[in-house]
Amino acid sequence: MIEEQHTVDIQSTDQALIEAYREGQDALAYSELVRRYQIPLYRILSAILSDPDQAEPACEKLFVRAANRLHELHDPRGFHPWLIGMAKDVAGDFEVDAGVVAPLSRPQLLSAANLSLHAGKQVVADAVRVALSQMSSQQRTMLTLVELEGNDPADVAKAMGIPLPDFEVQLEEARSRFVDLLTAPGAGTTPPAMDGVPPAVTSPADLPAVIGGRYRLGPRLGAGGMGVVHRAHDEQTGEDVALKVVFLGPGTEGIRARFDRECLAMNMIHHKHFVRSHAHGELPGARWIALDVIEGRNLADRMLEGAFEPRQALEIARQILLALGHLHERRIVHRDVKSDNVLFVVEDDAPIVKLIDLGIAKLPDDTFTPETARLTAAGMTLGTPAYIAPEQAIAQTVDGRADLYSLSVLLFEMLTGKLPFRAADMVTLLTMHVSTTPPLVSELVPRPLPVAEAIDELVDRGLAKTPKDRYRDAQEYIEALDAILTELGE
Numbered sequence: 001m002i003e004e005q006h007t008v009d010i011q012s013t014d015q016a017l018i019e020a021y022r023e024g025q026d027a028l029a030y031s032e033l034v035r036r037y038q039i040p041l042y043r044i045l046s047a048i049l050s051d052p053d054q055a056e057p058a059c060e061k062l063f064v065r066a067a068n069r070l071h072e073l074h075d076p077r078g079f080h081p082w083l084i085g086m087a088k089d090v091a092g093d094f095e096v097d098a099g100v101v102a103p104l105s106r107p108q109l110l111s112a113a114n115l116s117l118h119a120g121k122q123v124v125a126d127a128v129r130v131a132l133s134q135m136s137s138q139q140r141t142m143l144t145l146v147e148l149e150g151n152d153p154a155d156v157a158k159a160m161g162i163p164l165p166d167f168e169v170q171l172e173e174a175r176s177r178f179v180d181l182l183t184a185p186g187a188g189t190t191p192p193a194m195d196g197v198p199p200a201v202t203s204p205a206d207l208p209a210v211i212g213g214r215y216r217l218g219p220r221l222g223a224g225g226m227g228v229v230h231r232a233h234d235e236q237t238g239e240d241v242a243l244k245v246v247f248l249g250p251g252t253e254g255i256r257a258r259f260d261r262e263c264l265a266m267n268m269i270h271h272k273h274f275v276r277s278h279a280h281g282e283l284p285g286a287r288w289i290a291l292d293v294i295e296g297r298n299l300a301d302r303m304l305e306g307a308f309e310p311r312q313a314l315e316i317a318r319q320i321l322l323a324l325g326h327l328h329e330r331r332i333v334h335r336d337v338k339s340d341n342v343l344f345v346v347e348d349d350a351p352i353v354k355l356i357d358l359g360i361a362k363l364p365d366d367t368f369t370p371e372t373a374r375l376t377a378a379g380m381t382l383g384t385p386a387y388i389a390p391e392q393a394i395a396q397t398v399d400g401r402a403d404l405y406s407l408s409v410l411l412f413e414m415l416t417g418k419l420p421f422r423a424a425d426m427v428t429l430l431t432m433h434v435s436t437t438p439p440l441v442s443e444l445v446p447r448p449l450p451v452a453e454a455i456d457e458l459v460d461r462g463l464a465k466t467p468k469d470r471y472r473d474a475q476e477y478i479e480a481l482d483a484i485l486t487e488l489g490e
């Protein structure tokens with residue numbers, strides 16, 4: 001045994017360690033790098049492979065490969081992202097090496113992003129949307145990633161853990177099913193509808209003029225993951241409502257189940273900052289819910305104009321937190337807090353906010369089982385990658401603190417005009433939520449912040465990777481926020 005003479009200063013920067021290793025193949029310097037990065041990389045690999053047993057040997061393989069290739073890394077400051085990139089390759093090889101053919105091994109991870117990451121709601125025409133909604137989540141994911149987003153099929157196959165030849169066959173099947181659905185909606189493949197009546201309403205074009213015997217259909221207000229929202233005139237009360245409709249074609253049991261749960265949950269909520277529901281019902285082949293119409297716009301549209309003034313951003317976050325506190329008291333987790341799901345109006349110069357969309361909410365009796373995960377994955381996105389909490393990204397059970405994380409992403413976005421994490425593909429984006437330290441708000445604000453340090457601290461705590469490091473609940477978050485509002489002065 002050769003006595004190890006070197007010592008490594010644990011204060012050394014990654015860069016210094018990498019250089020030490022490159023120069024002298026200094027094993028201790030490398031061990032120190034491994035020590036620093038093994039936990040985040042292990043987490044990432046567990047998420048990609050969705051199997052902790054495989055993640056361990058994959059992690060080992062990753063660090064061996066990284067050691068061998070360290071000379072290829074041009075800028076040592078990019079060590080962490082470089083490792084993440086390599087983790088995806090290793091995970092891909094690993095699945096192929098191990099002969100793992102697990103096309104459904106991580107539906108949550110992939111469907112978490114399908115449709116909503118890049119393909120903006122306007123991009124997916126209604127007919128396309130309906131056709132997609134009638135396909136399995138796996139087929140939908142393939143088509144979305146390959147056809148709508150233009151990714152290389154080989155990359156998608158790898159990300160989905162499907163060997164390329166199998167993937168190509170499945171993609172071809174998905175394409176022809178898609179064409180069938182588009183050209184002849186429901187034809188040939190339509191199973192009998194649940195009540196024996198064949199689905200009649202399969203797209204917005206089929207909506208009748210009057211719904212539920214009282215709501216006269218008006219112009220469209222918006223669209224989300226699965227439904228369309230129209231303004232409608234309530235002929236009984238003379239007031240307008242927002243009518244959210246989801247279409248139920250073959251193979252959409254998951255969507256129906258979700259929507260029924262959404263209606264159920266809406267009945268439990270009565271809060272100033274949460275949209276109110278009036279009634280819900282069904283059409284042949286579709287379901288609807290009537291909501292208060294919010295005369296305003298969603299925060300996603302508003303964000304196109306850039307950051308808010310700090311006071312306004314904090315005030316909006318505060319109102320959303322009030323609504324979240326109300327949900328959490330009822331043991332409902334929203335699970336989809338993001339700018340599209342916040343509507344706001346400005347009254348007397350003051351913003352008034354309403355949270356909407358319990359489409360993928362977790363209800364008190366929900367236990368996380370593969371079955372509910374499958375339902376959610378088949379029906380809807382399980383949260384949106386840009387806002388998703390780390391524990392949600394790796395499909396662990398979540399509680400209200402996941403919403404506090406997503407709200408913190410939104411607050412970050414309102415203060416800076418930018419999201420804390422951006423990536424070209426969703427696996428990287430999800431892994432960044434799991435393991436990358438977010439930038440500080442003060443580094444990205446367009447103008448210097450008053451009380452910068454306090455705001456940095458506030459958001460940083462909300463974005464903690466581990467739920468127990470965040471605020472305990474919405475109330476505690478509000479108290480921290482109020483302290484800053486007071487400091488900012490009236």
Ligand SMILES: Nc1ncnc2c1ncn2[C@@H]1O[C@H](COP(=O)(O)OP(=O)(O)O)[C@@H](O)[C@H]1O
Nearest residue numbers: 222223224225226227229242293294340357359
């Ligand atoms: N009550 C409402 N008043 C006005 N617009 C609404 C209302 N509800 C939804 N919208 C618009 O429709 C979009 C989609 O609604 P949402 O409930 O989020 O559907 P999804 O579950 O499909 O995401 C929203 O982003 C918003 O622009």
Ligand SMILES: [Mg+2]
Nearest residue numbers: 224340341357
């Ligand atoms: Mg929505």
